[in-house]
Amino acid sequence: MTEHTGQTEHTGQEGRRPTNDGPKAAARNRAALVAAAREIFSEHGLEAPLSAVARRAGVGQAVLYRHFPDRTAAVAAVLEENVRQVEQAAGTEGVAFADVLGVLTWHLAESAAFIGLLHAVRAGDRSGIRAHALMLSARVESALRRHLPVGHRLSTGEDLVLSVAMVSAAVTGVTREERERRALAAWRLLGVDVGAVRPYGG
CATH class of the missing domain: 1.10.357 (Tetracycline Repressor; domain 2)
Structure with a gap:
């Protein structure tokens, strides 16, 4: 299966890592989440839902909360x-x-x-x-x-x-x-x- 940058886990696989996930994928996911958070907070304010950040980054919410447990x-x-x-x-x-x-x-x-x-x-x-x-x-x-x-x-x-x-x-x-x-x-x-x-x- 072809891996897309910044997307290594889907919501339906919550709590499970694909076999090709690893430190590099984790670093990409974190960078994507930070960039997405900057955009979402800029567009909608600091109270924007974190689910919007996960969607913008192209990752599941399990990945989001693994990196950022709260707002x-x-x-x-x-x-x-x-x-x-x-x-x-x-x-x-x-x-x-x-x-x-x-x-x-x-x-x-x-x-x-x-x-x-x-x-x-x-x-x-x-x-x-x-x-x-x-x-x-x-x-x-x-x-x-x-x-x-x-x-x-x-x-x-x-x-x-x-x-x-x-x-x-x-x-x-x-x-x-x-x-x-x-x-x-x-x-x-x-x-x-x-x-x-x-x-x-x-």
Whole structure:
């Protein structure tokens, strides 16, 4: 039977692994689930049903729950991947700060979960991810600050943190294109240059 990428188990086979499943298939499934979760949360908000994530990823719900036992785990995985890409961009020699901001902006436009993270997650949040999100937010700030050129307009005081918060607040809209347009407009109003808006390595 031909194996399709990202689909190694069907709902009707819950609890049973096909003989060709293994670490590589598990890694593909997890990557597909994270990508699907980012899309579903962006389109429908953080309260979207996890069954929609499984369908978008092309896997059964047993596979979903094996990787992410609850909503908190799925949201945290999306946030972690977003932050990891910003850190990778900021840690790569020769990458301009404007290009790091381009990676950050891509995730802002692509991921509703990331926007929530950079709003520092309200104290009344009931999703159970507040402490984790605050830690990841600190990692984003640290990565950006380490890459911030001396004398950059965002290098004074809390200008960097406030600017990221202001841009993230501006990222609204039904379509991804509209969210990106608004993010770039916000950066322009702040007088900050942003490079190509794309994921790290994209």
